[in-house]
Amino acid sequence: MRRLPLADRSAGLVGSMIDSSTSLLARQTHDIVRFAMGAPSDDLMPVELLDRFAAHAVPGKYSYGASEGEPDLVGEILKLQTEHGYSSGPGRITITTGGMQGLDLAFKLFVDPGDLVVVEGPTYTNGNATALSYGADLLEAPVDGDGLVVEALPELVARAGRPPKAIYTIPNFQNPSGVTLSLARRELLLELAAQWGAVIIDDDPYGLLRFDGSPIPALNELDPGNPLIFSVRTFSKILAPGLRVGWVDADASLQPFLINAKQAMDTCTSVPAQRTVAEFLAGGHLQPHLDRVLGLYRQRKEAMGAALVRHFGDAVRATDPDGGFFLWATFADAAVDTSSLFESALAEGVAYIPGPAFSTNDHFHDALRLCFATSTPGRIDEGVARLKTAVDRIGADR
Ligand SMILES: Cc1ncc(COP(=O)(O)O)c(C=O)c1O
Structure with missing residues (x-):
């Protein structure tokens, strides 16, 4: 096949594992708890108001x-x-x-x-x-x-x-x-x-x-x-x-x-x-919207912190943010590789972003990013439990 006359700069385009996870997840047909994308869940977006303003003729x-x-x-x-x-x-x-x-x-x-x-x-x-x-x-x-x-x-x-x-x-x-x-x-x-x-x-x-x-x-x-x-x-x-x-x-x-x-x-x-x-x-409408969602984000963050302690105990250390969407979890066992864990976690029904995606030096193999904003506390617990099952499975294979 003839080579296309690509500019040198095309080789410097590295893309984003985060964005690619949107299409990867869309292709899955089984139930997945979604800790991967950093986005509010539909119920935490002011959808009705946005629809109403979007319909205004201007x-x-x-x-x-x-x-x-x-x-x-x-x-x-x-x-x-x-x-x-x-x-x-x-x-x-x-x-x-x-x-x-x-x-x-x-x-x-x-x-x-x-x-x-x-x-x-x-x-x-x-x-x-x-x-x-x-x-x-x-x-x-x-x-x-x-x-x-x-x-x-x-x-x-x-x-x-x-x-x-x-x-x-x-x-x-x-x-x-x-x-x-x-x-x-x-x-x-x-x-x-x-x-x-x-x-x-x-x-x-x-x-x-x-x-x-x-x-x-x-x-x-x-x-x-x-x-x-x-x-x-x-x-x-x-x-x-x-x-x-x-x-x-x-x-x-x-x-x-x-x-x-x-x-x-x-x-x-x-x-x-x-x-x-x-x-x-x-x-x-912004402040009332924020007033509504912030308490729920706090609840979700707390649910994720508690679920990590419940299912992993000391095996995982996580940050405890005062806002935003993400927790960063690091495994006590540095041999856990969150990139190779990803596939079995996905099969188990939970998605996250592996640590190395956040480094150009291939660091953070033993860490992962979890978005707590998208899931209810019940689903968060379920997702963390599935993550634990995936980690145990990988551990048994090691
Ligand atoms: C730190 C940071 N900067 C920029 C963006 C991109 O924002 P947008 O979706 O508006 O392009 C994101 C979205 O995840 C982000 O987390």
Whole structure:
């Protein structure tokens, strides 16, 4: 067969095991408890309200929209930010097609092939995939219970021999670990980024999903107007991921570049989806929706923590997040390989994401990400019990 004339860059496209699990699971015909995708369950999305607003006839709704986004939605986002103690400005907001497009735009604007990019280890698979698609050289930095170990960066960077161009962080209820970056580390991160002239790609889809503890100021609240902070936000986790509506909050000088990039990409984010979100926000529905779901997420997180203790005892150590969707579980027996466990877990009727999917260095073989947001407490217990059966089966075969 003749070889296709693929560009070299196609070899750098690594894809995402997380996203591939959507089609993998869709092909299964048996009952599976779904801990894999990071998405709210249908009953925790405001489906009726979204349907109602989606059905509203609005002139121009099915036409092209402005590349920077629908003015009504931008206005609602500005209001939402003010309610949460942060003042932005219209020139700083660009609507994106989900948070993923915000990440793509960030790496596209700031990263040339071979540039050093600090990433958390573990981190969101698709963030790494996007950085790699622009030829980034990834420097994986450790994460502990207080988020990215920012104090470790100077030595890691010195060893790399050059300053990073960008630092990719998920400060709140990190994907996959569930941990949150402490205030002291946020402050140090701002200092180091200024020293290196590195942009901080602050990816925060889960910040509004805090169900315990007090909020920690966001990076752009700590240093408003700092041009090195590039904030990526999305409605996927607080409303519904299928909408594919997010936004970027970045220095106003970047907006012309963001618009040019979007015009070479998708022209504008879906206008009907933007209008639906704008009407949802304008109607004052977000806070009541969050008030309804947050207690349920807490319940689900607690159910998962309890199920892990019940079924695994000391054999598994898990994080205990104050918000978001994920627990990160590590096996005490380092010989457990969550990648090879996956197939038998799936056969047993439970899906998760294996630890190595969150590293470019093939780390975290003994860990896995569990999403507690999608299942009821009863199903969570059932899923963890199935996981235990799969682990025992693999152990017996070893
Ligand atoms: C940390 C992080 N960033 C970005 C995204 C992508 O969000 P969206 O679905 O809006 O593209 C996700 C979704 O899982 C995420 O967890």
